[in-house]
Amino acid sequence: MSKVSTARAYIENLLTAADVRIGGSRHHDITVHDERLFPTVLSGGSLALGESYMDGWWDCARLDEFFFRVLHAGLDQQLHSWSALTAMLKTRLTNPQTAHRAVRVARQHYDLGNDLFQAMLDRRLIYSGAYWEGADSLEAAQEAKLDLVCRKLGLREGMRVLDIGCGFGGAAQFAAERYGVEVVGVTISQEQARLARELCRGLPVEIRQEGYRSLRGVFDRIFSLGMFEHVGPKNYATFFEVVRRLLREEDGLFLLQSIGVQAPSRGPDPWLARYIFPNSQLPAAAQVMAAAEERLVMEDWQNLGAHYDNTLLHWHHRLEENWGRLQHRYDRRFQRMWRYYLLSCAGAFRARTNQLWQIVFSPRGVPGGYSAVRS
Numbered sequence: 058m059s060k061v062s063t064a065r066a067y068i069e070n071l072l073t074a075a076d077v078r079i080g081g082s083r084h085h086d087i088t089v090h091d092e093r094l095f096p097t098v099l100s101g102g103s104l105a106l107g108e109s110y111m112d113g114w115w116d117c118a119r120l121d122e123f124f125f126r127v128l129h130a131g132l133d134q135q136l137h138s139w140s141a142l143t144a145m146l147k148t149r150l151t152n153p154q155t156a157h158r159a160v161r162v163a164r165q166h167y168d169l170g171n172d173l174f175q176a177m178l179d180r181r182l183i184y185s186g187a188y189w190e191g192a193d194s195l196e197a198a199q200e201a202k203l204d205l206v207c208r209k210l211g212l213r214e215g216m217r218v219l220d221i222g223c224g225f226g227g228a229a230q231f232a233a234e235r236y237g238v239e240v241v242g243v244t245i246s247q248e249q250a251r252l253a254r255e256l257c258r259g260l261p262v263e264i265r266q267e268g269y270r271s272l273r274g275v276f277d278r279i280f281s282l283g284m285f286e287h288v289g290p291k292n293y294a295t296f297f298e299v300v301r302r303l304l305r306e307e308d309g310l311f312l313l314q315s316i317g318v319q320a321p322s323r324g325p326d327p328w329l330a331r332y333i334f335p336n337s338q339l340p341a342a343a344q345v346m347a348a349a350e351e352r353l354v355m356e357d358w359q360n361l362g363a364h365y366d367n368t369l370l371h372w373h374h375r376l377e378e379n380w381g382r383l384q385h386r387y388d389r390r391f392q393r394m395w396r397y398y399l400l401s402c403a404g405a406f407r408a409r410t411n412q413l414w415q416i417v418f419s420p421r422g423v424p425g426g427y428s429a430v431r432s
Contacts, residue, residue, distance in 0.1 A: 064095035075130040077123060085122035089115045103133065107328035107401075111393045120397065121370065124404025133410075165335055167224075167246035170386060174225065176379035177372045181227030182256070185283030185314060186365035186413045190432055195371040198364075203231040206280055209357070209417055209430045210310050212236040216277040219243075219303060221269050222284025226253025226262065233260040241274070243267045269299055277305050278312075285315035287337045293348035301352045304420055311353065311418045316365070316411055317342060333398050345416065353418035356427035362412035369403035 069079055078086045089095075091114040097105045109115060117123045127133065174182055179196045187198035188205055206228070212218065214237035220229045223242025226249075232238050239261040244250050250266040257264060269288075279300055288296050300311050321341040324330075330337065349355060373396065376383075380392060405411040417427065 060096050061092050064099045065092070068095050068098065071132055071135060072127075075126040075132055077126055084119040085117065085126055087115050087117045087123060091115070102327065104327035104331065107332065107394075107397055110397050111332075111390050113393070120400035121366075121403040121407065124401045125407040126404075128405055128408035128410045167244075167249050169248075171225075171248055171252050173376075173383060173387070176383055177376040178225075179227075181230060182225035182252070183227045183282075184224050186316075186361060187368040187371075188361060189364045189367050195368070195375070198368065198371075199227075200231065203228055204235070205430065205432075206282065206312055206314070206415070207232055207236050209415065210278045210280060210312055212238050212278060214238065217241075217275075219272070219274075219276040219279045221272075221279065221281040221300075222287075223249075223253060223264065224283070225249050226257045226264055228280070228282055229253070229262045229264070230257050230260060233257070233262050238278075241265065241276070243269065243272065269296060272299060272303060274303060275305055276303050276309070278310050279304055280312040280314070282314040283316070285313055286339055287334070288340075289336070289338055290321070290340070290344055293340065293344060294352075297348045297352045300418075301420065304353075306420050308423075309420055310356075310423075313345075313414070313416045313418070315340060315345070315414055315416075317345070317414050318411060329398070332394055339411070342414075345414075349418060353420060354422040355416060356419050356423055357415075357417040357429045359415045359429075359431065360412050361415060362406055362409060365411070365413045366403050366406040369399050369406065373399040373403070 065079070072079065076085075079089055080086070091109070091112075094109050094114045097109060097114075101108075174184065178184055179187075179199045181196075181199060181203075183199040183203070186202070187195065188202035189198045190201065192198035192201050210218075212232060216236075216238045218229075218232060218238045218240045220232075220240055220242040223229050223244050224246075226242055229240040229242040233240050240257075241263045242253060242257075243265045244253065245266065245268050247266060250264050253264045269284075285296070304311055316339050318339045318341050321344055322339060325334070325338045346355065376395060376399070384392075402411070406413070417429075419427065
């Protein structure tokens with residue numbers, strides 16, 4: 058047998074466990090256009106799988122379902138590559154998320170172009186998982202999430218609030234409009250800061266282009282939605298030290314929303330690290346608590362992971378629907394890259410490989426106990 062035939066037979070056998078066929082007619086089966094795919098994926102793992110999709114070597118009618126089945130069957134643990142080993146060693150031997158290196162994700166991802174995110178996101182441009190309980194649209198689900206955050210924090214008029222990783226300012230805008238609070242929002246992205254200032258004009262919201270390490274002041278409440286994924290394990294303790302220093306001692310509350318994984322990973326996914334989120338890594342629950350202990354008291358922990366699947370599907374649908382007004386700036390390979398990113402992540406949340414946590418902390422414990430808000 059040739060190298061290609063041997064590799065194909067091996068991968069076909071692997072995919073059997075996920076009930077995926079090569080050349081099948083079901084929406085989660087794959088169609089292969091270039092037989093080089095098989096030896097390339099065997100040697101290159103997840104990085105090669107993503108790059109070969111970007112290059113049009115294979116297709117699938119429902120990438121989200123393909124990845125759900127592959128991840129649910131644990132096939133991702135059976136393909137390893139030098140790129141994965143390199144990512145693991147880089148994570149263990151260096152600090153990829155230093156203040157200097159953290160800027161790379163802003164330049165490569167968040168500064169891509171506000172037109173891209175405006176085509177994909179809801180009207181407030183919230184780029185984190187929504188809350189779909191009782192919601193029938195992306196706008197409603199994102200507002201439900203923001204309201205849930207505000208109620209968990211017990212926001213009241215006149216409070217001073219910090220949004221770490223404020224993105225395009227939608228959460229700060231919502232909190233100021235609906236709850237009458239004063240908000241300071243920080244992001245390291247130049248493009249996000251520019252648009253956030255426009256969206257929050259006329260509100261008691263200050264947007265700063267600044268990293269979390271240099272923050273100063275005292276805040277009644279702090280929240281961070283979808284930024285902790287960029288902090289990195291070597292910096293978790295520093296992050297919580299900063300939050301503890303900024304949070305009002307007497308009755309402050311901090312809400313962290315972050316994607317998470319079941320156990321500490323060996324390193325970031327090589328494809329996601331190269332093309333989507335450089336120098337980023339998902340935390341495990343044990344890592345979060347190890348960094349928070351002796352600094353903050355954990356009051357509440359809610360897993361909203363199943364809700365992120367639907368959020369990603371809506372983002373993908375909107376992006377495909379609006380692609381006509383973006384194609385003058387972004388080529389076909391870029392479109393396939395973002396389709397792969399959004400739908401592979403949807404499959405990961407559906408398989409419950411990825412989780413989405415909302416965690417509430419206080420400086421010294423809420424007297425009498427914290428009353429958890431769930432809906």
